[in-house]
Amino acid sequence: xxxxxxxxxxxxxxxxxxxxxxxxxxxxPWSPLILRDVWVGMNRFEQLQSDLxxxxxxxxxxxxxxxxxxxxxxxxYDNRPRHEYHLxxxxxxxxxxxxxxxxxxxxxxxxxxxPPVLYRHHACGEISSVDLRCSGCGEPMHAGDIDVxxxxxxxx
Amino acid sequence: xxxxxxxxxxxxxxxxxxxxxxxxxxxxPWSPLILRDVWVGMNRFEQLQSDLxxxxxxxxxxxxxxxxxxxxxxxxYDNRPRHEYHLxxxxxxxxxxxxxxxxxxxxxxxxxxxPPVLYRHHACGEISSVDLRCSGCGEPMHAGDIDVxxxxxxxx
DNA sequence: TCGCAGAGTCTCTTCACGGAACTCGAAAGG
DNA sequence: CCTTTCGAGTTCCGTGAAGAGACTCTGCGA
Numbered sequence: 001x002x003x004x005x006x007x008x009x010x011x012x013x014x015x016x017x018x019x020x021x022x023x024x025x026x027x028x029p030w031s032p033l034i035l036r037d038v039w040v041g042m043n044r045f046e047q048l049q050s051d052l053x054x055x056x057x058x059x060x061x062x063x064x065x066x067x068x069x070x071x072x073x074x075x076x077y078d079n080r081p082r083h084e085y086h087l088x089x090x091x092x093x094x095x096x097x098x099x100x101x102x103x104x105x106x107x108x109x110x111x112x113x114x115p116p117v118l119y120r121h122h123a124c125g126e127i128s129s130v131d132l133r134c135s136g137c138g139e140p141m142h143a144g145d146i147d148v149x150x151x152x153x154x155x156x
Numbered sequence: 157x158x159x160x161x162x163x164x165x166x167x168x169x170x171x172x173x174x175x176x177x178x179x180x181x182x183x184x185p186w187s188p189l190i191l192r193d194v195w196v197g198m199n200r201f202e203q204l205q206s207d208l209x210x211x212x213x214x215x216x217x218x219x220x221x222x223x224x225x226x227x228x229x230x231x232x233y234d235n236r237p238r239h240e241y242h243l244x245x246x247x248x249x250x251x252x253x254x255x256x257x258x259x260x261x262x263x264x265x266x267x268x269x270x271p272p273v274l275y276r277h278h279a280c281g282e283i284s285s286v287d288l289r290c291s292g293c294g295e296p297m298h299a300g301d302i303d304v305x306x307x308x309x310x311x312x
Numbered sequence: 313t314c315g316c317a318g319a320g321t322c323t324c325t326t327c328a329c330g331g332a333a334c335t336c337g338a339a340a341g342g
Numbered sequence: 343c344c345t346t347t348c349g350a351g352t353t354c355c356g357t358g359a360a361g362a363g364a365c366t367c368t369g370c371g372a
Contacts, residue, residue: 009185009328009329009330009357009358009359010185010209010210010329010330012189016272017189017192017261017272017273018257018258018259018260018261018262018265018266018271018272018273019188019189019192019254019257019258019261020189021261021265021266022257022258022260022261022265023185023188023189023257025265027185027188028359029166029179029183029359029360030360032175032179032183033168033173033175033176033179036173036175039299040304044318044319045318045319045320046317046318046319049319053166054166054360054361055360055361055362055363056319056320056321056362056363057320057321057322057360057361057362058359058360058361059320060319060320060321061359078318079369079370080318080368080369080370081318081319081320081367081368081369082317082318082319082369083318083319087299090264092298092299092300093260093263093264093298093299094260095298095299096256096259096260096288096298096299097253097256097257097260098175099288099297099298099299100252100253100256100288101174101175101178101179101253102174102175102178103174103252104174104178104249104250104252104253105173105174105175105177105178106174107249108246108249109174109177109178109181110174110177110309111309113308113309114307114308114309115174115307115308115309116172116173116174116306116307116309116310116311117173117174117304117305117306117307117310118304118305118306118307119297119302119303119304119305120302120303120305121290121292121293121295121297121301121302122301122302122303123290123293123295123296123297123301124290124292124293124295126290126292126293127292127305128290128291128292128293128297129291130288130289130290130291130297131288131289131290131291131294131297132252132255132256132286132287132288132289133286133287133288133289133294134277134279134280134282134284134286134287135284135285135286135287136277136280136282136283136284137277137279137280137282137284138287138289138294139277139279139280140279141255141275141277141279141284141286141287142248142249142251142252142255143195143243143248143249143251143252143255144248145277145278145279146275146276146277146278147275147276147278148196148273148274148275149273149274149275149276149283150272150273150274151270151271151272151273151274152269152270152271153266153267153269153270153271153272154272154273155272166360166361184328185328185329186329200349200350201349201350201351202348202349202350205350210329210330211329211330211331211332212331212332212350212351212352213329213330213331213351213352213353214328214329214330215351216350216351216352217328234338234349235338236337236338236339236349237336237337237338237349237350237351238338238348238349238350239349239350
């Protein structure tokens with residue numbers, strides 16, 4: 001088993017589980033927050049570092065890890081060794097996970113003060129939040145609404 | 157700033173961000189996988205330990221943390237010091253996050269073998285996956301479809 | 313040529329994870 | 343009645359990762 005240099009210890013990437021594999025990419029501390037910041041337009045190392053208060057060493061490690069996994073891309077600017085980080089398509093897709101985290105945090109952890117941020121949906125112009133629906137029939141789809149069956153990529 | 161005993165280092169829970177607060181609850185290594193296992197019916201300590209291959213010490217810490225945060229509840233059984241862990245309503249709601257992780261992992265990381273598990277939706281009986289929709293208008297809602305605005309609980 | 317700013321590297325300390333052995337309490341078994 | 347078993351942790355130790363901050367390197371701009 002090959003060990004990636006940035007890993008907690010156990011190799012989640014090798015497990016036959018999409019949750020574990022996803023955690024292998026963004027399961028380390030700070031990674032989701034880095035993604036959030038890049039999403040809302042913080043694209044440079046210094047911005048990220050000072051906004052998050054993360055150690056420069058760890059930020060470097062996380063950015064490299066995310067770039068290696070194709071979630072972020074490093075783009076030069078200004079004709080000198082300057083880079084910006086941007087979401088790839090794969091990374092943009094990952095923001096879905098963040099949006100659902102936001103919903104849960106807003107619902108269960110925000111308390112009196114209310115949610116720290118609001119989302120305005122372009123299509124309808126309303127302040128709203130995300131909702132999980134079945135990609136087939138369009139009805140709500142949550143933990144209790146499904147059966148989990150072994151798929152083609154199941155472990156032996 | 158009070159430090160919880162089970163924490164990476166930086167106190168995500170104190171940040172004015174629902175992602176960070178959510179990470180404070182399930183951001184530690186293994187927590188999402190523990191949730192997954194409890195969700196699919198692994199409710200006892202020994203089951204979880206042997207299924208995940210997690211250290212018993214860490215499993216104890218995680219379970220306590222999740223119980224403290226009201227995501228799991230500890231239920232006695234068998235009239236002796238035996239416990240089972242079950243999802244609370246708050247915890248069941250968190251599974252939404254896992255379902256979206258699964259979708260991303262299935263799409264981007266599953267490779268040739270295909271997804272390790274499949275979901276059958278009770279409402280329609282079809283094998284399908286989750287889709288993010290606007291809770292207002294019902295149209296798709298992803299990273300690029302929204303504006304992010306400061307909310308009532310924003311930082312000073 | 314000096315200084316500066318962005319983007320990292322290096323080093324050191326502290327703490328958390330992994331692994332394995334040990335404990336504890338209730339029932340079952342001889 | 344004494345011992346074993348089993349579930350559910352607890353304790354201990356060694357290593358590796360996070361945090362903090364100082365240092366480096368590169369190319370421009372004054």
